[in-house]
Amino acid sequence: MKVVAREGDFLESVEGLIFDVKGICHPPNRVICYIRYVLDKKGERKRGKKSYRKIYDLGERYQFLKEKFPHYVYFDPIFQQELQGVPHKNIKKVYDPRKKLLKLVKGNRDVLEECTVQLVKALQVPVETLGVSGSILVGLHTPESDIDLIVYGEEYCLQVYDQLKTLREKGVVHPFDTKRAQEKAQFRWGSATEDLVELEQRKVMHGLFQGKEYFFRFLKSEYTEYGEVQYIPLHKATLKAKIRDDTENIFTPCCYALEGSSIKGVTQIVSLRGRFCEHVKKGDVVTARGTVEKVVGKKGEYYQMMLGEAGDYLLPCE
Numbered sequence: 001m002k003v004v005a006r007e008g009d010f011l012e013s014v015e016g017l018i019f020d021v022k023g024i025c026h027p028p029n030r031v032i033c034y035i036r037y038v039l040d041k042k043g044e045r046k047r048g049k050k051s052y053r054k055i056y057d058l059g060e061r062y063q064f065l066k067e068k069f070p071h072y073v074y075f076d077p078i079f080q081q082e083l084q085g086v087p088h089k090n091i092k093k094v095y096d097p098r099k100k101l102l103k104l105v106k107g108n109r110d111v112l113e114e115c116t117v118q119l120v121k122a123l124q125v126p127v128e129t130l131g132v133s134g135s136i137l138v139g140l141h142t143p144e145s146d147i148d149l150i151v152y153g154e155e156y157c158l159q160v161y162d163q164l165k166t167l168r169e170k171g172v173v174h175p176f177d178t179k180r181a182q183e184k185a186q187f188r189w190g191s192a193t194e195d196l197v198e199l200e201q202r203k204v205m206h207g208l209f210q211g212k213e214y215f216f217r218f219l220k221s222e223y224t225e226y227g228e229v230q231y232i233p234l235h236k237a238t239l240k241a242k243i244r245d246d247t248e249n250i251f252t253p254c255c256y257a258l259e260g261s262s263i264k265g266v267t268q269i270v271s272l273r274g275r276f277c278e279h280v281k282k283g284d285v286v287t288a289r290g291t292v293e294k295v296v297g298k299k300g301e302y303y304q305m306m307l308g309e310a311g312d313y314l315l316p317c318e
Contacts, residue, residue, distance in 0.1 A: 003088045005031045007252055007272070008133045008150040008217055010095040013086050015069065018052070018138055023253070023272055025224040027076065030085045035061045035072070037140055045140040052140055058310055080232050095138055097131025097150050104132065112136065112212065116147045119209045122172055123163050129156040133217065147214040154251075157218035161250055164204045164216070174208045175201040188275045189313060199316075203278045205250060217274060218251045229297040231306075238289045239263045239305060240317070246282040256280065256314075263305075266292060269314060271307040280316050288314040 005011060009021040011033055019033035026032050035055055037045065043053035055061050065072050065084060072090075076083045101120065104113050105127055113136060120130055134148030135141035151157045167173045176184060178197065185196040200206075206215045245257035254277045256269045269288055271277075280286050290307040307314060 003031055003091055003094060005033070005094050006223075007219055008097050008131060010036070010133070010138050011086060011091050012093045012095070012138075013069075013072070013090050014092050015090075016050075016092075017069065017072075018140075019084070019086060020133075024219075024222065025078075025226050025229075027078075027085070027226055029089075030074070030087045031091065032076070032083055032085045034058075034084045035065055037138065038064065045135070045142070047139050054135075054140075078227055078230050080230070097133045097137055098128065098152070099131075100137050101127060101130055101132045104136075112141055112143060112145060112147070115210050115212050116149070119147060119173075119214060120149070122167060122209075123160050125151075125156050125159055125163070129153060130160075147209065147212055148217070149214065150217045150219060152219050152221060154220045157220070157251065160216065161204070161218065168204055168207070172209070173204075173214070175203075176207060176213075180208075180213075189315070195316070199279070205274070205278050215274060218277075220251055229295060232294040232296065233306075234292045234294055234303075236289070237263055237292050237305070238287065239266060240285070240287050241266075243280055243282050243284045243286060246280070249281070250278055252277070254279075256286075263292065263303075265303040266305055267302055268304045269307060270304050271312075271314075273308050276307055276314055279314055284316045286314060287317045288312075290314075 005021045006024045007021060010018055012018050016039050017035060018037035020036045021031060021033045023032055037052040037054055039050060040053040041051055043051040045052040055064060072086055073084055104117055116132055120127060129152055131150040133150050135145045151160045181197045181200045182192040184200045185192040189196055239262045241258040241261040243256050244259040248255035253270050253272045258268055288305060290305040290312045293304050293306050295302050295304055
C-alpha cells in the first residue's frame, strides 16, 4: 500500500497508536511521524469506548516506543539520525485535515468544532485551502483543546496571515493575555521574562478566538523527493548572528537567513517546530542553540542550524 502523508496529517497504526506526521519528505516505504496518543484505560481522552492519553514530551515519546513498539524507531540514512516512523504496511488509517474540516463545515458540531468553523469563515479564503489538525482531527479533543489549523499553498498562507493581522486589529482574534503568555513562554523556553512574554503576545499565528486558543501552520505546496538532499548532523552548538531575511519565518519548516554568524559557514536557521515560527525578525541579533547540519544536494552543499530538540532555542539579544 502506497501512502502519501505530510506535515499536519495524523495516522493510526494497526495497533491503534496515533501519530502526527512530520515534514514533507519521507522514505519510500515509511512515514516519518511521532507518537501522540496511545491507548490507556485510565486515559482522559475518549473516542467511542476507547480511552487514550496524550504524550507530548519528545523524550517520553521515544521512551514509550522503544519499550513497547521498538519497530517504530529507526535510523534514517538520509537524515542521518534516529527517527520515529511507521512502515506503510503497518498503517491502518491516514487522517486528512482538509477532509476533516469539510466534514465539520457540512455536519453537526460540538462547541469547539463550531468555534473552529467560525474562525475558518472569518478568514475569507476557500475552505478547501484549509485543514484542521491536532486533537480535533482524530476526534480526541476536549472542551479545553486548542484549534490547530493548517493553510495549504504559499498564496493562501500569505492571505490568511494578513487576514489574521486584520482580525486582530478589529478585535476578532486576540493576543494571549499576560497570564497565558507567561505560561506559554515558561513551557516553551523555560523562562517567562518580560521580553519573552511580549514576544509570544506579538505573534499572530497563535492567539485567542472566542476564548479558545488557536495555532496556524502554513505549508507551501512543495515536496522534497526523499534522497534528493541529505542532512548530516555534525554537533550541537550555540551561535550568534543577525537575521538577514525573515520572509520564510511563518512557514513549516520555518527558515531564517543569517549574516555575521559566529559559526563559520552556517547560513541559516531552520525548524519544523511551530514555536520557532514568527519568532524573530529581519535585523534582529539573535542567539540560538541547535544542531549544526551539513546539507548536501544536487546544487552543492551548505551548513545550517536545525532547531527542534529539547533545550534548543532562538532568542533575540542585545
